Amino acid sequence: MEKGHSSVSDHTYVKRNLLSGFLFGVGLAAFLDEVLFHQLLQWHHFYDQSTTQMGIISDGLFHAFSWFATVGGLFMFADLRRRKKAWIQKWWGGVLLGTGLFQLYDGLIQHKVLRIHQIRYVENLFIYDLIWNVIAIFLLITGMMVIRSDGGSRRKKKP
Structure with missing residues (x-):
């Protein structure tokens, strides 16, 4: 195989690894949000500007979205592993x-x-918003650091 063709292929698989992880991450975050804040703590519904019934329906649609993203990301990851092109750090x-x-x-x-x-219907929302968004920024920065620290190397699947 030509050297140029290999690098194009590697670049394609790096992008697929990132996309697979990204979809899984979106689905995971949405799933945790739904289960923890919507169902267990009952702090809010996905859509709170209508009736409780509409809020529950919106939660169901949101939950379905989270699972589509999660399962889609995992199917992509399974395909990458099958092709032996999974870059676990990416x-x-x-x-x-x-x-x-x-x-x-x-x-x-x-x-x-x-x-x-x-996030929650209380008088002082600032602390909830601050913690929520600081955690989000921490996750984003950590994700970028993990991707950049890889140096393009691929962890090979053990036999």
């Missing part, structure tokens, strides 16, 4: 990026811009 970097980006989007866009729900 994948984990993608997971952290997806988780952090989802959380930052949720905290800034859904909570503050669109106001479809808040």
Whole structure:
């Protein structure tokens, strides 16, 4: 195989590893948000600007989205492993990026811009918003560091 062809292929597989991890990370963050904050703690619904019934329906749609993203990311990862093209560090970097980006989007866009729900309905939201968004930024920065620290090397699958 030509050298140029191999580098194009490697670049394609790096992107697939990142995308697979990113989808899994988005799905994981959405799933944890749904289970912890919507169901167990019952702090809010995905859409709180209507009836409780509409809030529960929106939670169900949100939950379905989280599983589509999670399963899609895992199917892509399984394909990468089957092809022996799984870069585990790139994948984990993608997971952290997806988780952090989802959380930052949720905290800034859904909570503050669109106001479809808040983290929790209490008088002083600032501390909740601060913690939520600081964790999101930490996850994003950590994901970028994990991706960059890899140096392009690929962890080979053990026999």
